[in-house]
Amino acid sequence: MARAATTSDAFNAVAEPRRRQILTYLAQRERPVGDIVIALSLDQPSVSKHLGVLRRVGLVRVRCDGRHRYYSTNAEAIRPLHEWTGTFERLWSRRLIRVKERAEKSFQSSESKSPNPIPKEES
Amino acid sequence: MARAATTSDAFNAVAEPRRRQILTYLAQRERPVGDIVIALSLDQPSVSKHLGVLRRVGLVRVRCDGRHRYYSTNAEAIRPLHEWTGTFERLWSRRLIRVKERAEKSFQSSESKSPNPIPKEES
DNA sequence: ATATTGCATTCTTATATGGGAATATGTCAA
DNA sequence: TTGACATATTCCCATATAAGAATGCAATAT
Numbered sequence: 001m002a003r004a005a006t007t008s009d010a011f012n013a014v015a016e017p018r019r020r021q022i023l024t025y026l027a028q029r030e031r032p033v034g035d036i037v038i039a040l041s042l043d044q045p046s047v048s049k050h051l052g053v054l055r056r057v058g059l060v061r062v063r064c065d066g067r068h069r070y071y072s073t074n075a076e077a078i079r080p081l082h083e084w085t086g087t088f089e090r091l092w093s094r095r096l097i098r099v100k101e102r103a104e105k106s107f108q109s110s111e112s113k114s115p116n117p118i119p120k121e122e123s
Numbered sequence: 124m125a126r127a128a129t130t131s132d133a134f135n136a137v138a139e140p141r142r143r144q145i146l147t148y149l150a151q152r153e154r155p156v157g158d159i160v161i162a163l164s165l166d167q168p169s170v171s172k173h174l175g176v177l178r179r180v181g182l183v184r185v186r187c188d189g190r191h192r193y194y195s196t197n198a199e200a201i202r203p204l205h206e207w208t209g210t211f212e213r214l215w216s217r218r219l220i221r222v223k224e225r226a227e228k229s230f231q232s233s234e235s236k237s238p239n240p241i242p243k244e245e246s
Numbered sequence: 247a248t249a250t251t252g253c254a255t256t257c258t259t260a261t262a263t264g265g266g267a268a269t270a271t272g273t274c275a276a
Numbered sequence: 277t278t279g280a281c282a283t284a285t286t287c288c289c290a291t292a293t294a295a296g297a298a299t300g301c302a303a304t305a306t
Contacts, residue, residue, distance in 0.1 A: 001261080002261035002262055003261080003262065003263080043266080045265085046264075046265065049265090066272095
């Protein structure tokens with residue numbers, strides 16, 4: 001099997017730097033494609049294609065008005081990523097605390113040492 | 124140009140579902156490769172390759188002991204993703220508030236309407 | 247010394263890009 | 277109608293997988 005499509009989910013769509021820039025830009029307010037082209041110095045077909053990917057995974061919304069198409073970031077779609085990454089938060093925030101803990105205690109709680117099969121998803 | 128390498132950064136590395144599962148699994152405690160193979164029902168070469176990607180972008184750490192290699196998640200490397208996604212937090216948390224705001228006020232502040240070039244990075 | 251165990255690496259292949267160029271589509275203006 | 281303007285779509289292509297199979301290799305057990 002090859003790599004999953006960029007349109008398979010938000011994680012894949014957001015892996016592309018340009019698309020992240022676009023999302024950030026469109027977070028301020030909705031913008032027509034032309035503005036993105038100028039603001040990010042990309043050529044129009046590229047922007048349209050990136051927007052296509054973002055749209056398919058629901059990361060952006062479109063509002064048509066005449067020959068203009070106003071895109072805007074749909075933050076809700078980014079939320080799952082924030083939450084998944086957030087599950088590791090305690091690990092990085094505890095780092096400093098651990099140093100202190102080890103200085104005090106020094107016993108090993110022998111938790112389950114078996115490779116207990118993980119649930120279904122990584123969430 | 125083709126798609127960026129999965130090893131180019133944490134965003135790309137994490138785009139693969141299996142790698143996310145591995146990170147979640149290794150967040151509990153360090154584990155030898157064999158445990159991951161069993162826990163996630165993947166074949167060993169696959170796991171090794173995924174670990175290779177995760178290692179290159181610093182998402183996991185390795186500790187060698189005899190013929191075993193204990194891998195563990197390095198949460199610090201996930202932090203940037205959490206922070207980037209976090210920049211959109213106000214957008215999704217304000218949704219409910221906006222409904223209320225609109226009900227009260229109903230004026231349009233005409234902010235900058237030009238495609239002001241974006242800084243350098245999307246962070 | 248040899249077999250076994252625990253992992254990593256190599257090879258192959260079907261598949262999906264992302265950028266550039268060219269073109270198609272749709273809307274508004276004269 | 278004709279033309280300009282805003283976007284989308286299609287082609288081509290160099291590149292990078294991810295999974296499966298086979299193999300390499302170091303450490304340990306016998």
